Amino acid sequence: MSSTPSEQNCYFCKVTSGQADPFIFENRSFVGIFDTNPVNPGHALVIPRRHVVSFFDLNEEEKSDYFDALHGVKSVIEETNFAALYPSMMAREDLSDRPMDHIETVLELPFLGNKPDAYTVGNNDGREAGRSIDHLHVILLPRYKGDVENPRGGIRNVIAERANYQRR
Ligand SMILES: [Zn+2]
Numbered sequence: 120m121s122s123t124p125s126e127q128n129c130y131f132c133k134v135t136s137g138q139a140d141p142f143i144f145e146n147r148s149f150v151g152i153f154d155t156n157p158v159n160p161g162h163a164l165v166i167p168r169r170h171v172v173s174f175f176d177l178n179e180e181e182k183s184d185y186f187d188a189l190h191g192v193k194s195v196i197e198e199t200n201f202a203a204l205y206p207s208m209m210a211r212e213d214l215s216d217r218p219m220d221h222i223e224t225v226l227e228l229p230f231l232g233n234k235p236d237a238y239t240v241g242n243n244d245g246r247e248a249g250r251s252i253d254h255l256h257v258i259l260l261p262r263y264k265g266d267v268e269n270p271r272g273g274i275r276n277v278i279a280e281r282a283n284y285q286r287r
Contacts, residue, residue, distance in 0.1 A: 126170045131254035135168045139213065143195045148181040149188035151195065153204065154258075155214055156221040160201040160231050161261040163192050171255045174244050185257075189240070192259050201231055228266075235261030241274060249277070 126132045133139045135150050143163065144151035154162040165188045167181055177185065205222045208214065225231065239260040243249040262270065275282040 122170075125253070129170060129254050130252055131166050131256055132170050135166055143199075144188065144191040146184050146187050146191065148184035151188060151192035151259075153199075153208070155208060155217065157205075157225045158221065159261055159263065159266055160205075160225055160228060160233075161196040161199060161235060162225075163196055163259045165189060165192055165257040165259060167255050172253050174242050174255055174257070177255070189257070189259060193238070196259065196261055197234060201225070228263075230263040230265065233263055236264045237262040237270075239273060 122132070130139070134152060140152040140155065142150045143153055144165075148169070149165055149167055151163055151165050154164055165185075167177065169178075169181070171177055171181070205226050209219050209222055239258070239262055241258045241260065242255065243251075243258075244255075246253075272282045272284060
């Protein structure tokens with residue numbers, strides 16, 4: 120297969136071709152990895168093998184494989200010992216020049232050994248929505264009781280000043 124210049128410089132094309140993060144899951148259309156800058160224990164990404172920019176550009180085959188990938192990655196998250204995962208991630212040769220502060224912070228969290236209590240499933244579908252790499256990557260973020268002071272509203276809070284449900 121030929122690749123365009125944008126794919127040649129795409130970090131997630133490097134991932135899906137097996138040249139970066141180890142897969143924790145794979146099916147016909149998607150691979151799963153643990154994020155190396157986790158915001159919570161088990162923070163994972165579901166990434167199409169094909170260089171697809173937007174969720175809305177997935178083809179029929181990819182759409183039919185999407186939920187299988189989400190369920191597969193969720194199962195791996197729930198079976199993983201994060202107290203062992205993150206030290207081994209910190210020892211990875213390919214990450215040796217990267218800051219480790221996210222991993223160090225996650226290792227200190229009081230709920231590191233817990234099973235997730237909930238999930239945030241998200242995709243920043245466009246630069247204005249916060250996407251920094253233009254290859255679809257759906258975030259499967261385990262959530263834990265107490266991980267934020269008040270989780271009410273969830274992803275509404277990306278627009279914090281209008282997120283609050285409490286009205287007079
Ligand atoms: Zn790509």
